[in-house]
Amino acid sequence: MDLTSSPQPGYRYRFEAHEIDAIAECNAAHGFAIAIGVIERDLVDEMSADVRRVIDPDGGLGPAGSRYSMDVVEHAPSTWKLLEHEPFMRLQRRLTGSDDLVLHRTAAIIRNPGSPGMGWHTDMPLASHPPRTANEVLNRGEWGNSLWHYLTGSHPDRGGLAVIADSHRADWPGPQGFEFTPDRQTFHRIGATGWHLEMDVPGMVPLHTEPGDLAIFAARTYHAAFPHRGDRPRLSLGIGLRPRSERFDIPWPLPESSRRFIAALPERLQRFADGYPGIVPDWKLETAEAR
Numbered sequence: 001m002d003l004t005s006s007p008q009p010g011y012r013y014r015f016e017a018h019e020i021d022a023i024a025e026c027n028a029a030h031g032f033a034i035a036i037g038v039i040e041r042d043l044v045d046e047m048s049a050d051v052r053r054v055i056d057p058d059g060g061l062g063p064a065g066s067r068y069s070m071d072v073v074e075h076a077p078s079t080w081k082l083l084e085h086e087p088f089m090r091l092q093r094r095l096t097g098s099d100d101l102v103l104h105r106t107a108a109i110i111r112n113p114g115s116p117g118m119g120w121h122t123d124m125p126l127a128s129h130p131p132r133t134a135n136e137v138l139n140r141g142e143w144g145n146s147l148w149h150y151l152t153g154s155h156p157d158r159g160g161l162a163v164i165a166d167s168h169r170a171d172w173p174g175p176q177g178f179e180f181t182p183d184r185q186t187f188h189r190i191g192a193t194g195w196h197l198e199m200d201v202p203g204m205v206p207l208h209t210e211p212g213d214l215a216i217f218a219a220r221t222y223h224a225a226f227p228h229r230g231d232r233p234r235l236s237l238g239i240g241l242r243p244r245s246e247r248f249d250i251p252w253p254l255p256e257s258s259r260r261f262i263a264a265l266p267e268r269l270q271r272f273a274d275g276y277p278g279i280v281p282d283w284k285l286e287t288a289e290a291r
């Protein structure tokens with residue numbers, strides 16, 4: 001199958017940035033949507049420069065390499081502009097159903113040409129109680145929609161994102177012919193093990209976006225990234241907010257970098273940092289309990 005031309009669902013999932021009700025309804029019904037032209041080119045360029053500076057300051061990430069920042073908002077002042085960017089915040093408010101939002105989780109990724117992509121998974125697997133990892137701590141709420149800026153665009157031949165339509169439902173049975181791992185983080189062909197790395201699974205929708213568009217998917221939606229067969233680094237950036245009304249206990253002391261970020265954030269944006277958890281990526285419940 002030619003995955004770059006792809007099967008398409010029989011409904012519209014690409015919308016102009018102002019069609020916020022349609023975007024929210026598509027995301028609620030099918031677990032994903034694309035918002036076109038949310039961010040202006042100047043801001044895309046500024047955020048791209050910040051992502052490069054934060055993740056790969058000396059350009060040392062080698063061929064086929066991938067690298068993440070798990071706290072990009074703390075180090076990338078251009079991303080603070082999103083907090084007062086009305087088209088972006090209008091979407092965030094509509095998707096979370098709240099007018100009073102707090103910064104929750106941010107990430108950025110650089111994938112170099114030749115990188116193998118990422119297998120199918122959900123960011124919200126079945127969680128243990130109490131949460132045992134930083135991921136389980138942060139990815140717990142139904143409000144946790146992902147809004148990703150693919151700053152260099154999302155294209156199936158250049159490491160772009162794909163989702164599985166309707167996989168956001170708690171009772172989604174998985175693709176036909178596959179079975180879930182015990183925590184449902186991923187699935188594999190019946191009889192196989194590990195993460196399923198091939199992109200071609202029933203319900204797969206490759207997302208085509210241009211710089212300035214947003215790729216949106218719901219908390220449980222299964223997604224994957226294509227291998228990068230292009231010739232330039234792929235940059236992406238996700239900024240997640242949560243409704244302030246969501247009770248949220250932070251099990252780690254606020255990291256020093258988070259404190260510095262909060263101190264540097266302008267007064268008018270301070271409300272977004274009140275309740276920001278930062279992240280301690282290698283936090284583990286068992287280590288915390290043993291202390």
Ligand SMILES: O=C(O)CCC(=O)C(=O)O
Nearest residue numbers: 109118160161223224225
């Ligand atoms: O690289 C991508 O576009 C996908 C990344 C991803 O799925 C993740 O970090 O959970």
